[in-house]
Amino acid sequence: MNRTKILFKTMMKLYFSAIFKTEKAKVSAFLVFLAMLPIGALLLVSLSSLMSVAYSILEPANQQSLILAIAFLITGLLLLLLSVPAGLTAFYFSDDIENYLPMPFHPYQILIGKSLPPLLTTYALGALMLVPVLGIYGSLDGIRIFYIINSLFIFLLFPLIPFILSSLLVMFLMRFANISKNKDRIRVLAGVFSLAFVVGINVVVRLNTDSGGVAQETGKWMEQQDHFLWNITKILPNVYIGTKALSTSGWVSLLFLFLFILCTLVLVGLFIWGGQKLYYKGVLGLSGSGKGKVVANIEQTSISRSVIRTYTLKEIRTIFRTPAFFINCIVQGLFAPMLLLIILFMDDGLGSMAPSLSTMEDKSILLAAFFFSVFVLGSNPTASSAISRDGPRWFVNLYLPIQPLTIIYGKAIAAMIIEGITIIILTLLFVFFLPVPPLVITLWAILIVAASWFSSLIGIYYDLDDPKLEWLDEQEVFKTRFTPLISFVVQLFSLGCVVLVVWLLPFINNVWGVFLLMGITLAVAIWIADHRLQKKVKEQYCLIYEKQ
Known part of the structure; x- marks a missing residue:
C-alpha cells in the first residue's frame, strides 16, 4: 500500500506540475474561470427553470425522484462511454508506460497511478452535470440533513463506477484482442464511437419526445408505472440506489447510502483484481510488430512544390x-x-x-x-x-x-x-x-x-x-x-x-x-x-x- 501511495503521489505531482507549470498558466486559468462565470450563470438559470417545471409535473404523482434518476442515468452513461478512449490512452497508449514496467510495482499499482488523468476528467464532467442538479433538486424538495450528507457521499463516489466499468471493459478487450498492428485505428474508433453515442442519445430523446403533449401526459403515465424508477435505472444499479438514498429520509436513506458505498467498494476491489490479472498482458500485447516498411523510390515520387x-x-x-x-x-x-x-x-x-x-x-x-x-x-x-x-x-x-x-x-x-x-x-x-x-x-x-x-x-x-x-x-x-x-x-x-x-x-x-x-x-x-x-x-x- 505504501508503494501505491508513493507512485500515486509521484504521478499526481507530475500531472499537476504539467498543468500549472508557470505563473502565466495560473493567471490564464483564473481569467478563463472569470470569463466562464456569466455563461455558467445563464446555464444554471435555464436548468433551474427546467427542473422546476419538471418537479411541478411529477410531484402530484409522487414521482419527483425521477429527476434525480434521469440525471444520474444520463451522467453515468456519458461517463461510461467517454471514459473508454480516455482509459485506452492513459493505460496503454501513453509514451511513459515503458518507464514504469521495470519498476518494482504490481500491475494494479501502476494502473491506479495511471488512472489519475482520466479519473480527473471524469470527475470534472460529473461535477458539471451533477452538482447543479443536486443543488437545485434539494432546494425544490426541501433541504434535509440526510440529503446533504448523502449528496456529498454520492457525488464523491458516483463517477467511480462508470469509470471502473469502462476500465474493466478496456482491459478485457486489450487482453484478448490483437491490436499491436491497429492501435491507432482503435483509438480513432473509440473516439468516434463515443461522439456518435452522444449524438445518438440526442436523436433518441428527440424521437421519443412529444413537445406538445408531454406536460399533460407525463404525470398520468407515471402513475401507471409501479416499477418505472427501477426499469429506467437497471442498466446502472448504482443509479437506483443513489436515487433512493436521496429521495428517502431517516434510516432508510442511510441504508441505501450504505448499499451505495458497498457497491462502490466491491467494484473497486474488482478493478484492482482485474488490473492485477489483465493489465500487464494487455500492455505486453502492444509490443508486437507493426506493418512492414515500404521502401519508396524518392526520385519517382518527389514533386516540386512551394x-x-x-x-x-x-x-x-x-x-x-x-x-x-x-x-x-x-x-x-x-x-x-x-x-x-x-x-x-x-x-x-x-x-x-x-x-x-x-x-x-x-x-x-x-x-x-x-x-x-x-x-x-x-x-x-x-x-x-x-x-x-x-x-x-x-x-x-x-x-x-x-x-x-x-x-x-x-x-x-x-x-x-x-x-x-x-x-x-x-x-x-x-x-x-x-x-x-x-x-x-x-x-x-x-x-x-x-x-x-x-x-x-x-x-x-x-x-x-x-x-x-x-x-x-x-x-x-x-x-x-x-x-x-x-x-x-x-x-x-x-x-x-x-x-x-x-x-x-x-x-x-x-x-x-x-x-x-x-x-x-x-x-x-x-x-x-x-x-x-x-x-x-x-x-x-x-x-x-x-x-x-
Whole structure:
C-alpha cells in the first residue's frame, strides 16, 4: 500500500506540475474561470427553470425522484462511454508506460497511478452535470440533513463506477484482442464511437419526445408505472440506489447510502483484481510488430512544390494520421453541425424554423448565422494547438532551412483548411435545409472565411505564447491546458461584441451595410492579429524550446 501511495503521489505531482507549470498558466486559468462565470450563470438559470417545471409535473404523482434518476442515468452513461478512449490512452497508449514496467510495482499499482488523468476528467464532467442538479433538486424538495450528507457521499463516489466499468471493459478487450498492428485505428474508433453515442442519445430523446403533449401526459403515465424508477435505472444499479438514498429520509436513506458505498467498494476491489490479472498482458500485447516498411523510390515520387504548400500538407497529414489530433481537431468540429441537423429534422424543427426565418430581416439572418459559425469555428482547437502538436519534435523546425513565418503561416493555412470542412457542412445546411436567401449565404460565406483566417491567427498566437512541448500523450495537448479555451473566449468576445453593436445600430438597415461594416471590422482585426503574430514570432520563435 505504501508503494501505491508513493507512485500515486509521484504521478499526481507530475500531472499537476504539467498543468500549472508557470505563473502565466495560473493567471490564464483564473481569467478563463472569470470569463466562464456569466455563461455558467445563464446555464444554471435555464436548468433551474427546467427542473422546476419538471418537479411541478411529477410531484402530484409522487414521482419527483425521477429527476434525480434521469440525471444520474444520463451522467453515468456519458461517463461510461467517454471514459473508454480516455482509459485506452492513459493505460496503454501513453509514451511513459515503458518507464514504469521495470519498476518494482504490481500491475494494479501502476494502473491506479495511471488512472489519475482520466479519473480527473471524469470527475470534472460529473461535477458539471451533477452538482447543479443536486443543488437545485434539494432546494425544490426541501433541504434535509440526510440529503446533504448523502449528496456529498454520492457525488464523491458516483463517477467511480462508470469509470471502473469502462476500465474493466478496456482491459478485457486489450487482453484478448490483437491490436499491436491497429492501435491507432482503435483509438480513432473509440473516439468516434463515443461522439456518435452522444449524438445518438440526442436523436433518441428527440424521437421519443412529444413537445406538445408531454406536460399533460407525463404525470398520468407515471402513475401507471409501479416499477418505472427501477426499469429506467437497471442498466446502472448504482443509479437506483443513489436515487433512493436521496429521495428517502431517516434510516432508510442511510441504508441505501450504505448499499451505495458497498457497491462502490466491491467494484473497486474488482478493478484492482482485474488490473492485477489483465493489465500487464494487455500492455505486453502492444509490443508486437507493426506493418512492414515500404521502401519508396524518392526520385519517382518527389514533386516540386512551394515550401509553404509542402509544410501545410505535412500538417494536414499529421492531423489525419494521429488519432488524438484527428478526434479533437476534426471529429469534434463536426459535432455542432450534426447537432444542428438533428434539431432541424426532429420535432418538426425545420417546419417550425421556416416561418421564423421568413419573417426575419436579411440583416438579422446574416448576423445570427455569422455568430453561430464563429462559435463553432472558435471551439476548434486546430490552430490553438498548432505549436504544441509538434511536442519534443519542435526543435527540428529550428534547423530547417525555412523562414519562421513560413512555418507559422503553413500551420495557419492548415488550420483554416480543417475549419473549412465545418464551413462546407454549414453551407450545405444553409443552402439545402434552411430557407436562407442566396444573397445572405454568399455574403455569410465571404465573412466566415475571413473570420476563419482571424481564428487561425489568434489560435496560433496564444499557442506560440505558451506552448506545451513536453507531453507524453497527445491528449495532453488538449486536456491539460487552457490555451484553446482562452483563444475561444477571445474570439467569441471580440467578434460577439462587434455583432451586437452592428445589430443595434439604427442606421444600418440592410444586409449590404452589415456586410460592409463587418468586412471592414474583420480586415482590421486580421491586420492586428497578423501584426501581433509576426511580432510574437520574432520575439519567441527561437526561445520556445529553451523555455520548456
